[in-house]
Amino acid sequence: MISVTRLDISDADILIGGAVAKANALGVPMCIAVTDEAGQLMAFCRMDGGKVTSTTIAIDKAFTAAGAKKATHEYGIASQPGAPAYGIASAIGGRLMVVGGGYPVLVDGKAVGGIGVSSGTPDQDMAVAQAGIEAFHKHV
Amino acid sequence: MISVTRLDISDADILIGGAVAKANALGVPMCIAVTDEAGQLMAFCRMDGGKVTSTTIAIDKAFTAAGAKKATHEYGIASQPGAPAYGIASAIGGRLMVVGGGYPVLVDGKAVGGIGVSSGTPDQDMAVAQAGIEAFHKHV
Amino acid sequence: MISVTRLDISDADILIGGAVAKANALGVPMCIAVTDEAGQLMAFCRMDGGKVTSTTIAIDKAFTAAGAKKATHEYGIASQPGAPAYGIASAIGGRLMVVGGGYPVLVDGKAVGGIGVSSGTPDQDMAVAQAGIEAFHKHV
């Protein structure tokens, strides 16, 4: 059998707290989702003014990053026309996200969860997700 | 045009906080979801040990209660074999929840959001959801 | 080849207008949908205060009634435990509605469309849908 290390709900709250702080600093209300290492939703927050359409996108960015152990923008590069993963964006009923803003949460090189952010530009989404991860690493 | 009053994200956090406290008191880790009055997800928490299968159920209980302005267990009664709403449980792709644990959040008799809880027995889910609503009303 | 007679959009507006008038008389804001005889949506109206959860239900009641050429409450009877159509409520991804409020629109015994109503009790939904059909027949 296998032992798995994953985020607990207090870790998820810290990830979201760090992301919210950055979103407030940028002045862009965001949807923020955290999944465990199995890609299953742990926590979600739609800040006041965050986009309704970004709810599922944030959840699916976290799902993709945790499940595939890869940042979603890496899929963005790999799925361009002519690239090897072209067409992957519509996989899993559209849940496989290739737009930036989803990252695996890594500890000792292993994915212990994922964070996904949506409502801003991809650059803003990525910065906010990274701020969540930084808050987590400061705490751990 | 119409003016509508709905929960903000700090209200949602208070609803979830009250529910988590009750779940801890009962010793049953829960999935807890809060939607706005339009049924759109605002916040979600899967406590450590909450059931993965309860994630969607909690979200859909909150959606049903907010959207229909009715507690989900009321649908449970109305949808028994021979009752008028028999068969409603599979509506909206199965999102229409008739199991107890979903309540509209009412202010001055109007729905301003919904809370949905899942992972325990329906009685436990209902008690935890009500504890969330009580915490909200203490605060408001 | 076959020639098909179906509602046009002005017929659909008359059906919805008759239903809205009855809903106002009852004091129950409703979701009202009209489909053509192929079950495809032609017109939809969510009155102010109509339930968000009733949007899909009204559309699917009209779809079921038009497509099956049968009132949805007839399926309610036929799908009770032990009855021949038991379990049909979850067919077509849950679109097959067995709760009252959906009727085929019949002309000379042939279905030319369907109307579906949701937000009240099944009895209210049925009365409002029938009022729509009566308005249509007065006009034709």
Added chain:
Amino acid sequence: MISVTRLDISDADILIGGAVAKANALGVPMCIAVTDEAGQLMAFCRMDGGKVTSTTIAIDKAFTAAGAKKATHEYGIASQPGAPAYGIASAIGGRLMVVGGGYPVLVDGKAVGGIGVSSGTPDQDMAVAQAGIEAFHKHV
């Protein structure tokens, strides 16, 4: 709590009326959908000859525009190969529309709803949606 202003059903009818008039002027029958600011469907009209395949597209254009507070053709530009939002078109089970014809309805710079049009070329869809919005602003 938060107070939100949104379209009422008479506003939705004016939006659709303005769009239908323009569609008739162009000689192109259209599917036209209006949602509230939460992206929930309020009203829909498939003009005689409007495409059956455009029903969902019109509804999802309105949903996208209202929920993201952005015109759908803006996503079309941002989601081209190599652009930052490449791949977003298949998000939310394919509901995120990047083809022109969806606009938020703005009052004092805030989204109070959305309109989506489909059945013509994207340019025609956009012109018809804008005509709906113009009719609304003349009235308000």
